[in-house]
Amino acid sequence: MYTAEKLPLLKTTFESLMAKKIFHCVSIYISMDKKGMQQNLHLAQAKLKNCLKEVSSVLLQYQLHQSDVEDYLEPISQLLDRVDLWRNPSKGLAIFLDPETGLQYFKIPISFETQTYVANHFYLKPLFPIYINDGTYYLLEISRDYVKLYKASRYHFEDLFVEDFAPKRLEEAVGFDYRPKMLQFRSGQNVGGAGVFHGHGEGKDDDKKELVKFFRALDKGLKKAIENQNAPLLLACTDYLYSIYKETSTYKNVYDGHLGGDPEFKVKTSLHQDSWNLIEPHFTKIESEMILKFKELYHTQKTSYEIGDILSAALNGTVDTLFIENDTDIFGTFDITSNKVRIDESKEISNTSLTNLAALETLKKGGKVFFLPTEDMPVENSNLNAIFRY
Template identity: 55%
Template sequence: MSTQINHPLLYKEFEILSDKRGLHSVSIYLPMDKKGKEQNEHLAQARLKSAIKQVHKTLETYTLSPQEIKEYLLPLESLLTNLELWRNPSDGLAIFLNEDGLQYYTFPISFDTKIHVANHFYLSPLLPLYTDQGLYYLLELSQDYVKLYEASKYGLKDLYIDDFAPDQLEKAVGFDFRPKLVQFRSGQAPHGAGIFHGHGDGKDDEKKELITFFRALDKGVNKVINGQNSPLVLACVDSLFPLYKEANSYKNLYDKHIPGDSQFTDKKELHQASWALIADYFETKRKSKLKQFNELYNTSKTSYVTEDIIPAAVNGKIDTLFLPKDMDVYGTYSKDSEHVNINSTKEPQNVSLSHMAALKTLKQKGNVFLMAPDDMPIKGAPFNALFRY
């Protein structure tokens, strides 16, 4: 069986990055080179070297001495000679530096070059990992095998559900559950449908035992997912799906499942099958929210006014936020007075209001879609928002 695929950056790790604060927090996004010619010419390293110079210049506007800047940027300089990084490139590289040290990640996203210095890390280029690229959960389910993954277009990450829930029917209902009287076996009917053997009470007992198992499992799923609203996809034989639906309390169980017993399925194939099943959900959602915005345009449920949208994002009022790609509005926001002050450029004392609104919306279970400027509902506006209330 193949090694499972890792999600490029789990949402929990994304949240940790987004919560970090510190003066002179540096974020750098760069495209990497996979072709031999570009690698041989060290073009990616040259981009990083140029980015370091730009960061150095930016830090000169802060109250740092030349020596302090030089020492602070040493971890970035060390990346230039990190042979492992450049020998195994992905599509994009994200680098984060603050007083706690350096973190860097490679991603299957080809970033445009972006350098940002503020009191927080700049994470807007990563938003597609959790919005239109699809954050969802995948639950592999049988009587004696359970696995829960966080998933996206890019891969799967094991969430270790067995720490919170039984992974076998016997553990939920006891080991004396009369397997000889009633047998339930998978993979012996078309499309992986399970077959009940036995009649009358035996079949009812088996169903009750499965429901008991699934209710215990459902509690564990909700503990692990912990209040998220991303869709949950099941991989199971056909006959188990309606039983799990009966036991389920998670609010966004997807109405289609991957049929068959997935226990011995290659995890890359399982990931591909799950993404093929769920991909339309995210595109349909984007289209649905665009349609909703247009229908509610010129009502109090929508806005394209920055001064209205920033307080709404902070207060969890936004259902869906549309942002043009590669555009930032800089300024300051006072939570006490809810006053927004917009500046023409990035300055040491201000922030990207676009980045702030996006993260606040995402953290409060809203939708954030990065759009081509011509695809924005209200073209030319830096924000379009659909409000919850």
């Protein structure tokens, strides 16, 4: 049986990490080894050992005793001996440690650059792709006797059990004596997936009526199962069923395009990737539209590429959209009372990642965040660009 992939890091957990404010928070990111040869060489464990040395060195700068540092980092050190962790890897491993909660670690389907971060908060910038521009959508698989609904995104695929709210086959919606007027129905399939009928068109008309009734009942159940009804609904079904469902449904965002064929006979392990490949352009389009909006507003007070202005707006909740150049980080300090920024060359115990700060504050207050390659940033040679709400 196929088991849908759960979100690697629940949004509630991510939010609790965002909210953490306490001295000596440790964040570690490493890539993991998926190939057997690399696993046998313990390359990922070697990366973690080096990270532990880096973190230990930083903690000692906080005037902690060597023995206290070793005791504090012991839960992370114990991960080195967790054979199950290294033998069943994802692409990346994110590790968090703080004095209150202790150790938390997550296998993440993102290949991370190896890095460590010690501060009075966690460094979460590498995890943002899980939650921003990941593209939340719903996938509905339908045939006459099969219904499945999934909530999905780039890294998330979860069965919503729509059968708890809606009929799971046509007979449940129209009764088991349906198609009473069909003439000489054959079980063969035509190109669109509909049955083949003989007579004066009565069978095909009746078939469509029964499907409309089924889909109306299903549509009503979807409204109960789907939380975010602004998200696109992607269908996996035959061409024939897609045209009828799209015509019948009252859901306002049925996606233009579908995964063809009968979903009952598809390999479920590829369903997530196939559906994301089809719908990804929809979310890329949103990103492009926001870049165009920035350029249209460029010479107004509703945009900025000044770090101080953007940080101030992010902390005050007035950033609508934030663009971050994803290959670099900005370290320094920011004084919100004077709006002054000091930029440093690297992470120090007295500074913070200003990029991480801007992203977290924007996301906390309901803004959109996009990570872009250098060449796609709205303003050339800039690290942060923002559209303000007002």
